Amino acid sequence: MKIKKLELFKVPPRWLFLKITTDDGLTGWGEPVIEGRAETVRAAVDELSSYLIGKDPLRIEDLWQVMYRGGFYRGGPILTSAISGIEQALWDIKGKYYNAPVYELLGGACRDNIRVYNWIGGDRPSDVKAAAQAQIDAGFTAVKMNGTEEMHYIDSFSKIDAVLERVAAVREIGGKDFGIGIDFHGRVHKSMAKILAKELEPYRPMFIEEPVLPENNEALKEIAKYTSTPIATGERMYTRWGFKQLLQDGIVDIIQPDVSHAGGILETRKIAAMAEAYDIAMAPHCPLGPIALAACLHVDACSPNAFIQEQSLGIHYNEGSDLLDYLLDARTFKYENGSVSLPTGPGLGINMNEEKIREVAAIGHDWKNPVWRNVDGTVAEW
Numbered sequence: 001m002k003i004k005k006l007e008l009f010k011v012p013p014r015w016l017f018l019k020i021t022t023d024d025g026l027t028g029w030g031e032p033v034i035e036g037r038a039e040t041v042r043a044a045v046d047e048l049s050s051y052l053i054g055k056d057p058l059r060i061e062d063l064w065q066v067m068y069r070g071g072f073y074r075g076g077p078i079l080t081s082a083i084s085g086i087e088q089a090l091w092d093i094k095g096k097y098y099n100a101p102v103y104e105l106l107g108g109a110c111r112d113n114i115r116v117y118n119w120i121g122g123d124r125p126s127d128v129k130a131a132a133q134a135q136i137d138a139g140f141t142a143v144k145m146n147g148t149e150e151m152h153y154i155d156s157f158s159k160i161d162a163v164l165e166r167v168a169a170v171r172e173i174g175g176k177d178f179g180i181g182i183d184f185h186g187r188v189h190k191s192m193a194k195i196l197a198k199e200l201e202p203y204r205p206m207f208i209e210e211p212v213l214p215e216n217n218e219a220l221k222e223i224a225k226y227t228s229t230p231i232a233t234g235e236r237m238y239t240r241w242g243f244k245q246l247l248q249d250g251i252v253d254i255i256q257p258d259v260s261h262a263g264g265i266l267e268t269r270k271i272a273a274m275a276e277a278y279d280i281a282m283a284p285h286c287p288l289g290p291i292a293l294a295a296c297l298h299v300d301a302c303s304p305n306a307f308i309q310e311q312s313l314g315i316h317y318n319e320g321s322d323l324l325d326y327l328l329d330a331r332t333f334k335y336e337n338g339s340v341s342l343p344t345g346p347g348l349g350i351n352m353n354e355e356k357i358r359e360v361a362a363i364g365h366d367w368k369n370p371v372w373r374n375v376d377g378t379v380a381e382w
């Protein structure tokens with residue numbers, strides 16, 4: 001069996017889907033994208049295709065090594081996301097070839113299901129109370145919210161108080177055991193992150209996420225002195241080598257690799273195993289589409305330290321094109337009591353609605369995140 005063709009589909013709200021076809025007619029789907037740079041990742045996938053056409057799709061590790069190491073320069077969001085989506089599609093093919101779910105080929109399931117959380121606003125929109133209630137009504141037992149809007153290096157305590165008020169409101173309606181993840185989104189600097197981490201502690205968050213930007217991870221050591229709340233980070237980190245120092249430092253409690261950015265299914269499984277050796281949990285990042293979510297579920301299935309999975313059903317970006325819209329069977333992801341059961345079909349276990357994908361890919365998208373500025377005109381992190 002040889003890889004015959006790679007096709008890319010840029011579909012709303014902000015995704016890029018990849019279909020790989022083999023010479024004996026097997027197909028695999030992947031989601032190679034960085035949010036806001038879909039065209040750049042598309043170009044990277046096109047460029048990598050010359051390493052793949054005519055090759056055996058079952059030799060995933062070897063193809064990964066060639067794609068990652070063969071080009072001399074490596075890593076980063078664009079190249080690693082391109083490899084990630086290709087790798088997912090190769091696993092989909094491999095699972096279909098052996099008529100087994102991907103996790104069966106990675107050691108088998110070590111769980112029956114995985115808890116999931118849904119997004120509520122926290123910045124714009126800021127009305128988290130109604131949004132949290134809607135998630136509770138939908139059966140979710142955990143949510144994630146943004147902590148703040150723009151936050152300058154040194155900013156006002158009114159902004160701190162506003163965060164506390166929003167989190168208090170969610171805690172009040174959710175009750176004691178409701179999981180509340182609070183995403184600082186890398187938009188808070190060390191100075192204010194210390195204050196926020198300390199003052200949020202009484203509300204017992206499930207975790208605080210990206211208290212600072214990943215390029216400032218050395219600041220986590222100081223922030224951790226001010227709180228016992230679990231610290232999470234990793235959605236903007238790539239490959240085993242990218243996570244190595246963070247894990248060695250042992251400051252974080254939860255890593256959040258993105259299966260569409262960190263290097264794919266097997267790479268994320270390897271990162272999970274490295275984290276397990278440092279007693280660190282995993283909660284894969286996934287505000288993306290159905291292929292990325294399926295890929296995450298296969299990693300979660302065989303990773304004992306995964307404790308919760310992000311997913312984008314109903315997320316505000318998805319207006320008009322949601323997670324399930326591109327699947328032939330919307331019941332593929334079975335949610336029950338705030339958890340999702342493991343996929344059972346061969347490969348990634350999803351059946352894509354190719355007709356709809358081709359139709360909307362003709363329209364495409366040009367999604368970019370907003371560029372924010374502080375009141376003094378300086379650029380703020382989004």
Ligand SMILES: [Mg+2]
Pocket residue numbers: 183185209210235
């Ligand atoms: Mg985040």
